[in-house]
Amino acid sequence: MPGRRILAGVRVLDITQIVAGPVCTRMLADLGANVVKVDAPGRDGDEGPRRSAGPAAQNSGKRSIVVDLKRPEGLAVAKKLAQAADVLVQNYRPGALEALGLGYEQLRALNPRLIYTTISGFGDNTSFARRGAFGATAHAEAGWLWVQQQAQGGDQPLRAGRHGSRHRDRDERLYGRPRGALRPGPHGRRPGDQRDPHGQPACFPR
Known part of the structure; x- marks a missing residue:
């Protein structure tokens, strides 16, 4: 692509999995x-990354690092990456990264200007918040x-042939959350912001 791309120079830490998060980033x-x-380590002695996010096409154009977030040394690496990032994108269930020490408040203490963006199927403060959300879940x-x-x-x-909701999830986060986070002005996110936990979830609020 000729010329300077609009997000050139923006550093994004991608702690995502499955489809919506990896395609968004x-x-x-x-x-x-x-x-x-950030990729999880391989299983059963496999030294390569475990691409839980699916096809390599979802991760093209990125750099990759294998980090075991459940080990102290891996957690230290993730925090160091977060300190240097402008934006973090994650789509784990609510509370999962907080339990590891990688929640918004925890990372904000290390990097006050970090924009912390969360992709959630059912929102952060609903009765279904801790449920997994996949295309088939939304369809049902x-x-x-x-x-x-x-x-x-x-x-x-009968399941639909195209997983529409997970693509809607991805598109909402691409064109709604990250774009809003990076756009200056009264409707954009400021450095140090977190996605509004009461914002519209990608599937269905309960």
């Missing part, structure tokens, strides 16, 4: 951000499986 990388993806909650069943005239709920 991949798009930030496409826009010029310097994205460092919304009744979309039943709609597909009725359209096909079948006797069982």
